[in-house]
Amino acid sequence: MKRPAPKAPPLDPPFRRPARQLAMMETQNIYCGDNLAKLREMPDDWVDLVYIDPPFNSNRVYETFWGETKEKRAFDDRHESTKAYIEFMRPRCVELARVMKKTGSFYYHCDWHASHYVKVMLDQIFSEDCFQNEIVWKRSSAHSDGRQGSQHFGRVHDVLLFYTANPRDYTWNQLYTPLGQRYVESHYRHTDESGRRFQYDNLTGPGGAANGNPRYEVLGVSGYWRYTQEKMQELIARGLVAIPPKGRTPRFKRYLDDSKGLPLQSVWDDLPPVNSQAKEARGYPTQKPLGLLDRIIKTSTDKDDIILDAFCGCGTALVAAQRLDRRWVGIDCSPTACRVMSKRLTDDCHLREGGGLPRL
Numbered sequence: 075m076k077r078p079a080p081k082a083p084p085l086d087p088p089f090r091r092p093a094r095q096l097a098m099m100e101t102q103n104i105y106c107g108d109n110l111a112k113l114r115e116m117p118d119d120w121v122d123l124v125y126i127d128p129p130f131n132s133n134r135v136y137e138t139f140w141g142e143t144k145e146k147r148a149f150d151d152r153h154e155s156t157k158a159y160i161e162f163m164r165p166r167c168v169e170l171a172r173v174m175k176k177t178g179s180f181y182y183h184c185d186w187h188a189s190h191y192v193k194v195m196l197d198q199i200f201s202e203d204c205f206q207n208e209i210v211w212k213r214s215s216a217h218s219d220g221r222q223g224s225q226h227f228g229r230v231h232d233v234l235l236f237y238t239a240n241p242r243d244y245t246w247n248q249l250y251t252p253l254g255q256r257y258v259e260s261h262y263r264h265t266d267e268s269g270r271r272f273q274y275d276n277l278t279g280p281g282g283a284a285n286g287n288p289r290y291e292v293l294g295v296s297g298y299w300r301y302t303q304e305k306m307q308e309l310i311a312r313g314l315v316a317i318p319p320k321g322r323t324p325r326f327k328r329y330l331d332d333s334k335g336l337p338l339q340s341v342w343d344d345l346p347p348v349n350s351q352a353k354e355a356r357g358y359p360t361q362k363p364l365g366l367l368d369r370i371i372k373t374s375t376d377k378d379d380i381i382l383d384a385f386c387g388c389g390t391a392l393v394a395a396q397r398l399d400r401r402w403v404g405i406d407c408s409p410t411a412c413r414v415m416s417k418r419l420t421d422d423c424h425l426r427e428g429g430g431l432p433r434l
Contacts, residue, residue, distance in 0.1 A: 099115070099116055099117070099120070099403065101380055101401035101402060101403055102396075102401065102402060102403075102425070103403055103404070104386070104389075104392070104403075104404045104405070104406070104412055104415060104416060105403070105404070105405045105406075106405075106406060106407070106408075106409055106412040107405070107407060108407060109166060109384040109385065109405040109406075109407065110165055110166050110169065112384075112405050113166065113169035113170065113173065113384060113405075114169060116169075116173045117173070118172055118173065119173070119174070119175050119176060120173050120174075120175065120380065121173045121174050121175060121178060121380050121381070121382045121403075122174075122175055122177070122178050122179070122245065122374075122375050122376075122379035122380050122381065123178060123179050123180075123181075123245075123370070123371065123374050123375045123379065123380070123381045123382070124170045124173075124174055124178065124179070124180045124181070124381075124382050124383075124384070125180075125181045125183070125367065125370060125371075125381065125382075125383050125391050126170070126181070126182055126183065126383060126384050126385050127183040127360070127362060127383075127385055127387065127391075128163060128166075128182075128183075128184075128384075128385040129159075129385075156187075156188055156191055159188055159191075160188070160191050160192070160195055163192070163195065164195055164199075166384065167182075167195065167196060167199050168199055170382070170384065171199050171200060171239070173382065174239045175239065176239050176240055176243070177239065177240065177243060177244050177245055178238065178239045178244065178245075179236065179237070179238050179239075179244055179245065179374035179375075180196075180200065180236070180237040180238070180239075181209075181234050181235070181236055181237075181370055181374075182196060182234065182235040182237075183232060183233075183234050183362070184232065184233055184234075184235065185229075185231075185232045185233060186229060186233075189233045189235070192235060193205070193208075193235055196235060196237055200237045200238075200239070201241075203241040204237050204238050204239065204240065204241050205235070205236075205237055206236045206237060206238055207234075207235075207236040207340050208233055208234075208235060208236075208340065209233065209234040209235075209236055209340050209341075209342060210231050210232075210233060210340065210341045210342065211231060211232045211233075211234060211342045211343075211345065211366065212230055212231050212341075212342065212343040212345075213230065213231060213232050213347045214230050214347055215230065234370075244374075245374055245375055245376060245379070246373065246374070247372060247373055247374075247376070248337060248338070248373075249337075249338045249369065249372060249373055250334040250335035250336060250337055250338060251335050251336050251338055251339075251344065252335050252336075253330075253333060253335055253336060257336070258271070258330060261273050262330045266327075270329055270330070270331060271329070271330040271331075272327045272328055272329045272330060273327075273328050273330075274316075274318050274321070274325035274326070274327065274328075275325060275326040275327075275328045276300075276325065276326070277292070277299055277300060277301070277306075277315065277323075277324055277325060277326050278297060278298060278299060278300065278323065279297075279298040279299050279300040280300070282298040283298065287299060287300060288302060288303060290303050290306075292306055292310075292315065292324045293310070293315065293316075293317055293324045295317075295322070295323055295324055297323070309326065313327070314326060314327050315327070338369075338373070342366070342369070345363055345365045345366050345369070346363065347362075347363060348361045348362065348363050354390075360387065361387065361388050361390060362390050363390070364390060364393065364394050366390075367390050367391045367393075367394035367395075368394050368397075368398065371391075371394055371395055371398050371400060372398065375398075375400055377398075377399045377400065378399065378400065378401060379400050379401065380400070380401045380402065380403070381395040381400050381401070381402045381403075382402070382403050382404075382405075383402070383403075383404050383405070384404075384405045385405070385406065386404035386405060386406050386411075386415060387406060387411055387415070388411060388414050388415050388418060389404060389414070389415025389416075389418050389419060391404070392404045392415060392419060393418060393419060393422055393423060396419065396423045396425070397423065
């Protein structure tokens with residue numbers, strides 16, 4: 075007599091399934107259907123980066139027209155309540171945490187409607203220690219939110235909640251933004267004999283001996299310094315250490331033409347939204363710009379890493395990943411959206427369906 079298969083035990087924190095053999099899934103594929111069902115088929119510790127841009131719980135219905143025949147499609151962004159929205163998202167985020175590698179990163183794109191509730195949920199799933207940033211993306215210029223007499227500040231930004239699987243050990247590639255002219259004029263106020271602009275920067279070792287900084291003499295000045303004596307002598311030999319005309323302490327000459335720019339901060343106001351006239355526009359109501367996904371993927375992955383977008387809409391994350399030589403997997407419940415992103419990958423990335431390339 076054939077015995078029934080035993081039931082799988084419940085998941086325990088940190089949301090890892092019992093050890094079992096799971097075949098690695100193919101990348102460069104789009105799956106159309108319920109993302110929760112598909113996520114449950116994915117192996118543990120498999121994905122390097124998760125980016126999701128799920129419905130915002132904005133209680134809106136978006137309408138758009140696609141194609142030469144102007145096919146009309148509606149996209150619901152409605153749940154009965156914030157509680158219902160979180161109950162819908164929680165099991166999906168638990169699965170997304172499970173499939174992430176231990177060096178992986180997670181970005182949840184949302185807005186003011188539910189972002190605070192989402193953060194509480196993600197703190198419970200990933201732990202508060204794994205929360206790295208709340209990134210503010212300015213998605214539009216000033217507007218009145220479509221209502222006359224609105225008595226609140228204009229809502230012009232989205233939020234990206236950035237978590238990692240490990241509090242400290244995760245993929246990180248520092249990006250920089252160009253220095254603005256005002257910043258250059260206020261900080262790089264000096265020029266040398268060849269006309270190169272520079273600023274004087276600090277060389278002293280903060281905290282002195284307590285922080286392990288060595289003490290020795292530099293250009294006749296004794297003190298604690300942030301570099302070893304050998305490194306300091308090298309900088310002096312290169313002409314990068316000097317005492318300013320109105321100063322007494324040796325300073326580092328930081329040249330403008332050696333600068334990479336400013337390290338990227340948590341407010342992103344340099345990435346314009348996708349308007350109807352933009353070359354990348356696909357008529358999708360909540361389409362995000364390629365530059366936004368480029369930035370996330372470059373920061374949190376390396377070449378050949380795997381990106382997963384479980385609410386991939388018109389496929390911006392997939393296109394960005396393909397162009398940056400990453401592997402990717404997309405999931406969406408809308409057959410129309412899947413057709414749109416498949417065509418987009420064909421048109422923009424010259425991929426074709428089948429043969430290990432995007433398949434629905």
